[in-house]
Amino acid sequence: MRNSSYRFIKAYALYTTDYYTQSMGLILVYTGDGKGKTTAALGLVLRAYGHGLRSIVAHVMKTLIYRGQWVGEYSALLKMSDLVEVYYMSEEALRTPRDVFNKAIERSIMIKPFLLVLDEVNNAVNGGLMTSREVIDGLRKLPNEVNVVLTGRNAPSEFLELADLVTEFKPVKHYYDKGIVGVMGLEW
Template sequence: MEKGYIQVYTGNGKGKTTAALGLAIRAICAGKKVFFGQFIKGMDYSELKSVEYIPNFKIEQFGRDCFIYNEPTEEDIKLAKEGLEKCRKILKEGKYDIVVLDELNIAVYFKLFTSEEVIEILKEKASHVEVIITGRYAEDNIVELADLVTEMKEIKHYYNEGVEARKGIES
């Protein structure tokens, strides 16, 4: 790819991370290298095992537990900022063709870092790197900078009927 674009997957509907994972698989099958950075997440999601099966794919979490029902701690903020700095370096180096910043919008929403900090690193990225940003509540300035924005809209979800996250489907 000569030019890498910035894509944002946002909204209240299910499927943002799943879409990013699907794009990652497609890119790897086309011979590309993918870095998948997960902000906020620190739990044992099934996709963490993918590196055992898929070449040219690296996934790393920059969080502890999912704190979204509480306030983020200083440790949560520290981990997120360290993750953002790592992603800055990865984006600038250009060794990966695709860089996914999973739940980055949520990290901004919870003020773990600012959208201005995000925009600064996006402007520094190697020109060929495609960036996928996921998470609800994408801020207007990130949407404005993006080349593609998809909003996932929840119409109906079995979670509202008491169905917990299922291994291999939601986790």
């Protein structure tokens, strides 16, 4: 939650409805070393889409071509382009993680999506490509109704503190360990 007046509105809503069903600017963090973080964020996009709600997906650390073809999620999200916008890195256009992030924040301020996915933003901070401060400053600019998902390993402690929900994806067993390093349709 991003500001105290909004916190009041949310607290009030909890007393007036049994299930609070409206968008409320929640911050979700999907972190940990296990498989499924980006995938779960994509599942949220799917679910929101089913309700006719808008999403913006910002892949701050990924290009959308892998092994000569679009990654699966991009091809799929293109078919939802009536409600979903996707931003991504691009070497040619010199789009850095910061550029992608800023674009996503700017568009979110403009179109007020239900959901903003900042995919791999935790890694961008860990890798020194962005600071947690500038991410948080960006989040504070968002309209109150935008729910945000931050994904990536080792989420900075500032994000954990700010978050309304944190799930750690803990790898108990991974097929990487058997030498299976990538499966099209499951990994990309």
